[in-house]
Every structure is written in structure tokens, then in C-alpha cells.
Amino acid sequence: MSRVRVLVGTRKGAFVLTSDGTRARWDVTGPHFGGWEIYHLKGSPVDPDRLYASQSSGWFGQVIQRSNDGGKTWESADNKFAYDGPTGTHLWYDGTPHPWGFARVWHLEPSLSDPDTVYAGVEDAALFRTTDGGGSWQELSGLRTHTSAPLWQPGAGGMCLHTILLDPSRAGRMFVAISAAGAFRSDDAGATWRPVNRGLQSEGIPDPSAEVGHCVHRIAMHRSRPGVLFMQKHWDVMRSDDAGETWREVSGNLPSDFGFPIDVHAHEPETIYVVPIKSDSEHYPPDGKLRVYRSRTGGQEWEALTRGLPQSHCYVNVLRDAMSVDGLDPCGVYFGTTGGQVYASADAGDSWAPIVRDLPAVVSVEVQTLP
Amino acid sequence: MIRVVLPAHLRTLARVDGEVKLEVPGPVTQRSVLDALEAAYPMLRGTIRDHVTLQRRPFLRFFACEQDLSHELPDAPLPEAVATGAEPLLIVGAMAGG
Numbered sequence: 001m002s003r004v005r006v007l008v009g010t011r012k013g014a015f016v017l018t019s020d021g022t023r024a025r026w027d028v029t030g031p032h033f034g035g036w037e038i039y040h041l042k043g044s045p046v047d048p049d050r051l052y053a054s055q056s057s058g059w060f061g062q063v064i065q066r067s068n069d070g071g072k073t074w075e076s077a078d079n080k081f082a083y084d085g086p087t088g089t090h091l092w093y094d095g096t097p098h099p100w101g102f103a104r105v106w107h108l109e110p111s112l113s114d115p116d117t118v119y120a121g122v123e124d125a126a127l128f129r130t131t132d133g134g135g136s137w138q139e140l141s142g143l144r145t146h147t148s149a150p151l152w153q154p155g156a157g158g159m160c161l162h163t164i165l166l167d168p169s170r171a172g173r174m175f176v177a178i179s180a181a182g183a184f185r186s187d188d189a190g191a192t193w194r195p196v197n198r199g200l201q202s203e204g205i206p207d208p209s210a211e212v213g214h215c216v217h218r219i220a221m222h223r224s225r226p227g228v229l230f231m232q233k234h235w236d237v238m239r240s241d242d243a244g245e246t247w248r249e250v251s252g253n254l255p256s257d258f259g260f261p262i263d264v265h266a267h268e269p270e271t272i273y274v275v276p277i278k279s280d281s282e283h284y285p286p287d288g289k290l291r292v293y294r295s296r297t298g299g300q301e302w303e304a305l306t307r308g309l310p311q312s313h314c315y316v317n318v319l320r321d322a323m324s325v326d327g328l329d330p331c332g333v334y335f336g337t338t339g340g341q342v343y344a345s346a347d348a349g350d351s352w353a354p355i356v357r358d359l360p361a362v363v364s365v366e367v368q369t370l371p
Numbered sequence: 372m373i374r375v376v377l378p379a380h381l382r383t384l385a386r387v388d389g390e391v392k393l394e395v396p397g398p399v400t401q402r403s404v405l406d407a408l409e410a411a412y413p414m415l416r417g418t419i420r421d422h423v424t425l426q427r428r429p430f431l432r433f434f435a436c437e438q439d440l441s442h443e444l445p446d447a448p449l450p451e452a453v454a455t456g457a458e459p460l461l462i463v464g465a466m467a468g469g
Contacts, residue, residue: 035380036380058430059380059428059430059465060380060381060418060428060431061421061428062417063414063418076384076414079416079422080416080417081422082423
């Protein structure tokens, strides 16, 4: 029977949750790296026991950890993320130039074909890659040196590159998203990039339809249709059917179109999930009700999924990297909250139950479906 | 032998208990001690001083012999008691919550 492994990054350590295919009973290990912020951990799709973790601290900076046994043991990998060449400036919150500076790794995206190759999205926004299993990291500097980069500006959480999507059907195509610069696409394995934000509208920036400056919170794709992208923007849920060339809004009947994560059902490319949040200054669910919204039509028409989720006095947030799906049938959906709960649904969102209730604030959730 | 006391989280990262003891060739300075420390424990690179600038990370301080040495030049000699191993170099994280 298949198994599921859920990798949870929190403000104070990492946790590994495992279950068999019923997803009814869970073993919990952790905290790994207790006391450190674990922004993200993720396993290689071709070697699921090869895991990478981003461990950071305001005191001690960035550490990268690697496991070869599914998270039972870990070893430190290289943690030197040095920008390639002169760094110049981006815009600060007040619109003045601000020097580029490395802060932390937000997201680790292992290659679809090589367990030793991993992409790292960092703050201040840049993309790095290792091809030796974390032995060393090199910047793919074509992104940071894009002509628009001096105009990029941080979101409230920092100027982070938080989303990396690798196209499984077209070698060399990849997407990244940066808060608050927008979405970018490369068709040459990260050597060169261009913004793909046409159709995004962001009130509050000088030109609401500018090429860059949009606070994209998350992008998701289904492996079978990598040209179709779904986006949770600061406000607005968006969809592109042409690999980011153009976007249209599919917020539809959501109670709020602000939010952070978005994900796609493992077997239904038109079924997507978001967690509406009241507003950008009130990072909690509308009406104190924690509701996942599911669209089976690729957006626009949404249904609230509430069974098993708190429907009163709930004021947690769900961060951008804190939702994931498994590959079982029915598809499992998982998300973690800033209140320390990790909720799981073994029936594609129809019903939910907490796996754990009292972890530190959850930053990221990744799910592995194991043989 | 030079004695170095690490903050708890760096002891865990380096997988050491208690003080670290190091052979430091040549003059005993902040730079030479940190070079020897990072050579013996490569996982500590970047956690005490920045990889690129080699500047002390802002939330860390260096103490020895009841003196704050954080703002001494990296190549200034450390106190004789540190050089002889009578006293440890203390690497201390800011006493801040979070």
C-alpha cells in the first residue's frame, strides 16, 4: 500500500508526518532543527528519500540540510549563496534605491530528473542552483540582472523569490514568482527571463497594469497541463492558459480573493484550492471561519469546504507554501496554519481533520506519495 | 589549545558538546581562531561571520576575560589568557526572544 510523508516547516523547527494510504493515523517526528525557522523542505521526485531543508535564524543566518533517508538523519550542505557579480539596487518600501542583500532561502525546488540538482529561491530575490546535491550553489543571475530588477520592490515579508515551477514537458521552461515583482518565465533553463504579468491588475501601484510590481503570492500548475497556470495574487485569483502570456481573473464568488496558497488536485487539472483571507491587513479568515474553497471548473465557481474545519473564532493564516496535495486516489489535500495545525483531507477536500494541532506556526507543507 | 564556547544552537549544528578546542597556528586573533573553527567544523561557515564580507553577524558578540571584543579588529591579538588556553573565547548570541 502506498504511504504518505508530509514535510512541515515551522517557525521553530521541522516535522515529518507519515501515514499509510488510508491517511487515518499519523506518526509525527520532530522537531528537527528545533529553534530554527524552517522556511521550506522538499524531497526529490526521483529519489523521495533525498530531502532538502532551508534552515535559518536571525542570529546565525542560513543553513541548508540534506537527508538521504527520508528525514531520519540530516547533514549540513553548503550554505553560501553569493550573488554573481555586482548586485546594484532594487527599490525599498519608500521607493528609494536599496542595495541587494541575501537574507534567506524561501523555497527549494528539486529537479524533476536529478536528485542532485535543486533550485533555491532566495530573499533578496534571486535564483540559485546546485548540481552536486548541495555541495555548492551558483546563481542563475539572468533573473536578478533583468532590466526591470532595479524597479522591484519588497512585499511586507521581504523581497522573496518564493515560487519555482519546473515544466515537466518542455525542457528548460520554468516559472518563478517574486513578491512584489511578479511572475517570470525562462525558456532556456534559467539563463534568461522575462516578466509574464500581462492581465494582472494591482491597485496601489503607480501603474496598475505595469509589467512588474505585482505582489504574486503563489502560482500552481498541474503536471499534465503545464501551460495552464493558477495564481493567488495579493488580491485576485488569476488563471493563464498560455504559460503566463496573459492572465484573467477567476475569483468569481469567493468571499475574499485575498490569500496566499493555491494548489491543483493531483488528478483533476481543473480542480483547484485556495484559502480566502479577509484582507491584506487582517490576515485571518473572513468571519472567523476557516474555509478552503474548491473550484472544479478551473476558477470562477467556488464551493466552501468546511467539514472538520473550525467555523467560529478562527483567526489563523495559511501561508503561501503551506498547502500541498498527495498523489493518491482520492487525492489528499493538506495545509498548515500559523496556529500550528496541519489539516488533512483524504477525500479531495470534502472533509478535514487535523493531523497535529499544536506545532509552532507553520510556514510550509510539502507532501510526498511513497510506494 | 584555544578554547571556544559556542552558542547552544551552533553546538547542535556542529554536533559538539561543551567547549571546542582548537589548534591555531600563528598569532591568536579573532580571524585565526574563526578560520581554525570553520576548518574543523565547516557547517559553521556563514553562521558566525558572513560568507562574503567575513563581518561578524549582527546578533553575535565575542567576549573573553570579561571584555567585549566584538569591535576589535579581526587581526588584533586576543588576550594572552585566550592564547594560552587559560580562558575561552565566548561566542554569544544576542539575548533576545522570538
